[in-house]
Amino acid sequence: xxxxxxxxxxxxxxxxxRATLSCRASQSVSSNLAWYQQKPGQAPRLLIYxxxxxxxxxxxxxxxxxxxxxxxxxxSSLQSEDFAVYYCQxxxxxxxxxxxxxxxxxxxx
Amino acid sequence: QVQLVQSGAExxxxxxxxxxxxxxxxxxxxxxGISWVRQAPGQGLEWMGWISAYNGNTNYAQKLQGRVTMxxxxxxxxxxxxxxxxxxxxxxxxxxxxxxxxxxxxWGQGTLVTVSS
Numbered sequence: 001x002x003x004x005x006x007x008x009x010x011x012x013x014x015x016x017x018r019a020t021l022s023c024r025a026s027q028s029v030s031s032n033l034a035w036y037q038q039k040p041g042q043a044p045r046l047l048i049y050x051x052x053x054x055x056x057x058x059x060x061x062x063x064x065x066x067x068x069x070x071x072x073x074x075x076s077s078l079q080s081e082d083f084a085v086y087y088c089q090x091x092x093x094x095x096x097x098x099x100x101x102x103x104x105x106x107x108x109x
Numbered sequence: 110q111v112q113l114v115q116s117g118a119e120x121x122x123x124x125x126x127x128x129x130x131x132x133x134x135x136x137x138x139x140x141x142g143i144s145w146v147r148q149a150p151g152q153g154l155e156w157m158g159w160i161s162a163y164n165g166n167t168n169y170a171q172k173l174q175g176r177v178t179m180x181x182x183x184x185x186x187x188x189x190x191x192x193x194x195x196x197x198x199x200x201x202x203x204x205x206x207x208x209x210x211x212x213x214x215x216w217g218q219g220t221l222v223t224v225s226s
Contacts, residue, residue: 001171034212034213036154036213038154043204043206043216043217043218043219044154044204044213044216045216046212046213046214049211049212049214050212055212055214087153087154089154089156089212089213091208091209091210091211091212091213094210095159095166095168095209095210096142096144096159096168096209096210097156097159097168097170098144098146098156098159098209098213099156100146100153100154100155100156101153102153103153103154
């Protein structure tokens with residue numbers, strides 16, 4: 001099983017500042033990496049897939065980078081609606097055997 | 110528009126079974142797989158398994174092997190997830206989602222399953 005490790009567990013950021021979230025895979029997942037945002041009481045929402053492609057309707061302040069085992073999600077200028085929990089997830093296997101990271105909570109500083 | 114609408118909340122006793130449904134609309138059901146993901150209270154996301162809506166092939170998370178069964182009914186564009194021998198640590202919100210071999214792009218609204226004596 002591919003293990004996904006996210007850091008930090010919690011990130012305290014002021015509105016307007018940049019947030020950088022990390023995700024590491026225990027083995028290469030190529031670029032088969034997605035990022036999701038989840039707010040309390042809601043289902044997750046796809047932000048980034050293919051490690052760096054924004055999903056439909058996702059603002060340009062969200063960007064993803066990396067390949068292989070090291071990935072980063074950057075939020076360039078945090079807005080109030082961006083405070084949430086973020087998960088990375090790999091989808092590199094066939095048949096599908098997805099794994100999620102433990103999540104990073106982005107909170108208001 | 111793509112929608113995944115799940116069945117309502119359930120309360121079950123330990124040892125019982127639960128079957129959650131997920132009705133898809135807005136796309137060709139057999140063109141995409143369905144994954145099931147659960148989230149225990151205050152915890153992260155856990156992938157449970159995947160089913161191909163095209164041919165019914167499945168792949169389950171190892172820790173749930175033997176207790177979970179995923180099926181589809183293509184005539185009604187509905188996916189089902191049955192979990193047996195329920196324990197208290199199965200208490201969670203259960204999500205169906207479109208995707209598996211590609212990114213999960215649409216999610217159901219979630220179904221709360223509470224296991225309590």
